Amino acid sequence: MTKTNETCELLILETSDIHGNVFPINYGNNHETNSGFAKIATLIKEETKNRENILLIDNGDVIQGTPLTYHYAKFLSDKKNPMISILNHLEYDAAVMGNHEFNYGMELLRASVEECNFPWLSANIVNEATNEPAFGTPYFIKEFPNGLRVAVLGVTTHYIPNWENPSHIKGLTFVDTYETLKKWVQYLKENENYDLLVVSYHGGFERDLTTGEPTESLTSENQGYQICKEIEGIDVLLTGHQHRTIATTLHDIAIVQPSFNGQALGKVVLQFKFLNGKWQVINKATELVEVTDDTGVQEDVLALAAEFEEKTQNWLDQPIGEIKGDMKIVDAFNVRLKDHSLIEFINKVQMDAAGVDISNTALFHNGSPGLPERVTMRDIVSNYIYPNTLKVIRISGQDIKDALEKCATYFTLNDKKEITVNPSFMDPKPQHYNYDMWEGIEYVLNISNPVGARVEKLLRNGEPLNLTAQYDVVMNNYRAGGGGDFEMFKDKPVIKEIQTDMTEILADYFLKRKTVEASCNHNWKVIS
Structure with missing residues (x-):
């Protein structure tokens, strides 16, 4: 039984906008780069070593973006998706729908979701006919052995219909992200028991995080600043979509955004103390762990995509x-x-x-x-x-x-x-x-x-x-x-x-x- 004044720590790691990068190469010339899932996997392994309470989330735009994923989608989609195989292998807790998840069509996307050992979260992408979440569940709660309960709620920029091929999103409705979050945060407060609320948002910020000045036309594509300012009860906001490097706090919400193509890992460390019968946050720290020249590759990750990579390289050289x-x-x-x-x-x-x-x-x-x-x-x-x-x-x-x-x-x-x-x-x-x-x-x-x-x-x-x-x-x-x-x-x-x-x-x-x-x-x- 947890005792008053006991402490614990939670590590949250986020990837976002990996865009199909597994091998650390530029496909235009095959030169080595400091990017890709095989190097990110090394960072994950190093960061999780000797840690007890870990949450690993992908924030979207993972299955599309390189010749590897394009060639898979066009010619090898009867096989298991190599990006999903890697996520499963690394034991992700959840993933969030990104806008580019839809690029190869609904059939491939649904097949990829079926292969997962984890839930896909997106509270605001719903079936047109039923108004129910179209992919899995809006949120999940992970309970750790010491009783710490963490709720993770996923949302996606609702601007997708402005970009995507209509046939790829047929039957789906993209509800306003901000309004959806307001509703689901309130629902969680009233219906669930948890110690920490993490929102994983495939979207970014419409205003400067320091001054609050608009940084883009206020189209509602990105609503992160408004979310932090106006929705109470969020402890951590994992972001992406804009390909920025962000590690900070805003209105006491810990925020990270880990660049793109697997160049960095978002990291949030939270310290808790057990007070009044509940785990309470006493400290939040954010950081980006970047891939460098010294970051090695995980050969087991490369092996999961090796067959697809070889065929992709042959195709590229035609x-x-x-x-x-x-x-x-x-x-x-x-x-x-x-x-x-x-x-x-x-x-x-x-x-x-x-x-x-x-x-x-x-x-x-x-x-x-x-x-x-x-x-x-x-x-x-x-x-x-x-x-x-x-x-x-x-x-x-x-x-x-x-x-x-x-x-x-x-x-x-x-x-x-x-x-x-x-x-x-x-x-x-x-x-x-x-x-x-x-x-x-x-x-x-x-x-x-x-x-x-x-x-x-x-x-x-x-x-x-x-x-x-x-x-x-x-x-x-x-x-x-x-x-x-x-x-x-x-x-x-x-x-x-x-x-x-x-x-x-x-x-x-x-x-x-x-x-x-x-x-x-x-x-x-x-x-x-």
Whole structure:
């Protein structure tokens, strides 16, 4: 029996946004990185050594994100999911649904959930028909041998319908995260007996944690600050989604967010004293345990994915075509200032697949190397890193102009009146994928002009674009749904959906033609 004034300690470890990274490599070049589940497993082993009370939680976006998981989903999904095998092997207590869990479709997701030895938590993702949680349970309570009872409640950003392919989330409702948490925290207070409440939220913070100033447009995608400020009774908030490194407290709530791709482990240590017949928290400490050059790999974790990795590497090295000319990227920033052969190529492929003559795409990340003379699948996935599909939506000329004005907010001028990236696209999370470049129109963005008046020229076939006319435009499914706050695209008529992943479409384009000629018609530029 626990005695008054006895003490104990609880260790909470969190992974989040692992994004399918098992091996510590960059798939673009196979160079070693300080990331991945095999190294995170080493940190987990070191941190849990000689500990009695341990809670291990994955906070979402675990089954998608690398060529390994893509190749598994496309070609080997009849086998057990290697990411789930690793979670089971490491004896996770629970996982929370992330937005990218849905990327490979509901059939694969449900099969993956069935393989788990632990519950998936997401109180605010419910079945449309029954209004009941769609995956497992909203929460669970873990009781330790000394009687310490910890409740863990899981929620997910409800913004998923703005990004995801509708067929992947059919029959689901995504309820407001904040409102759901308020309801379930109150339910737990009234109906359960526990000593600590942990909320694992696949979402982040909409305000600066120190000043409270907004750090993004208040779309409700991230509600962590409001949750901490307004919902009483939460002791620990595990976060993710934004790929940030956070270890702090806010309104006496311990908060961690452990970066992404398995670069760090979120750690919360709580000390308790048994007082008045209950374990009570007397201290909270937060920390991020980072993967370093000295962090070894756990061979047993690598072994669980070895078969899939070998087949993935063989697939990546398949030659698929050649390029006549230059599609390599030297400077990602310059690619976004004026038309580039790689961007023109991707837009041309999209237009070819969709049968339309206006398209937009983004350069998704600054590490994009472009395409070499001899192209393999590895080169494709190094540049096109998301499992996007395509949609053709019917929009007005005014919508196109509004979208270009939105894109122009990616830039600002520094003290020397030089064009630079707007800090809001860099912090708290890089959002280079929210700047599009267009083909099928001609335009100039002048960053010296005020925001909202930067489209200085906008032509179609050499004539001013008719702002009242309707145009069919192809873009990725994320953007077509309004993702990235492109509100002008939301709820527009969908003329065509192309359900093939863009990586496949790009590869097929090469396979059919064998040789592709690099071209650049210089139809747009950014000036100051």
